[in-house]
Amino acid sequence: MMPDHDGGERDYICFQKEQQRRWESLCLRCGACCGAFDGDPCEHLQSESSGRFFCRIYEERFGIRKTVGGRLFRCLPIREILHDSWPGREACAYVQRTKNILMEE
């Protein structure tokens, strides 16, 4: 019987998708990383009646973006700004998670 390469690749892709889903599900959708607390948020940030936020262009979000006030900035993956300083970062689930991991080491 031939080895099932396609099956292995499918399993790997499923595993990667599941890892991605778990990572994304940690987000509290507080909007802090998009400027919700600094008075000049990204123009693509949308608030909900629940008090949470979402990105109107989430699938194409990375790259040069503009705030409501017209300031240009670069939208980056959260892992690239975890150690930077920005309003609300202390409440970010990923910042907290990283701190906890470092404390456990």
Ligand code: SF4
């Ligand atoms: S483009 Fe980036 S900064 Fe703007 S709302 Fe979307 S995720 Fe946030």
Ligand code: SF4
């Ligand atoms: S600051 Fe962190 S928890 Fe809040 S929306 Fe951004 S990634 Fe999600």
